Amino acid sequence: MKYLTQQCKLILAIIQEFGHMTAEEVYREAVKAMPKIALGTVYRNLNEMAQDGRIRKIRVPDGPDRFDKTVSPHEHMICPKCGGVLDLEVKGLTECLKEAVGSDDFQYDLSVNACCAKCRAAQQ
Ligand SMILES: [Zn+2]
Ligand SMILES: [Zn+2]
Structure with missing residues (x-):
């Protein structure tokens, strides 16, 4: 390093x-x-x-x-209202990808656009 x-x-x-x-x-x-x-x-x-x-x-x-700060693969949820970025854990996703790719040597970057809990609460 x-x-x-x-x-x-x-x-x-x-x-x-x-x-x-x-x-x-x-x-x-x-x-x-x-x-x-x-x-x-x-x-x-x-x-x-x-x-x-x-x-x-x-x-x-x-x-x-x-x-x-978290460098290991994980997913993100991006809120279109406030622009907030949250970590998202999708259970079994890595396993699904491994099966689909046919190997565990891959990288991915997944972001889901969805309103965060704060913005959802503000809407109600
Ligand atoms: Zn939000
Ligand atoms: Zn993150």
């Missing part, structure tokens, strides 16, 4: 604490601890760490990418 700069350590700590975040959200937290950090630095570090497998990048349709 590569040597981590102070900026990387800070960004990693923020993601560990808050979970799924956009680069801008990470930046807003990061400047509190490191007022001189630039948004571009945050973007670059996030993408590098995603490539290194320290964090996971989640592509969100019609929205900014999110960065996730």
Whole structure:
């Protein structure tokens, strides 16, 4: 593993604490601890760490990418109302995929668009 700069350590700590975040959200937290950090630095570090497998990048349709502390395969639910990203556990999905693919050597990225519990409650 590569040597981590102070900026990387800070960004990693923020993601560990808050979970799924956009680069801008990470930046807003990061400047509190490191007022001189630039948004571009945050973007670059996030993408590098995603490539290194320290964090996971989640592509969100019609929205900014999110960065996730959980790198193991898991599903996401994206709320079209508030843009919230939640972890979603689909029991048996990996087994189904293994059977369909015919091997366990694969990666997938599944996002489900659905209103989150908070937005559903607000609608009632
Ligand atoms: Zn929502
Ligand atoms: Zn996640």
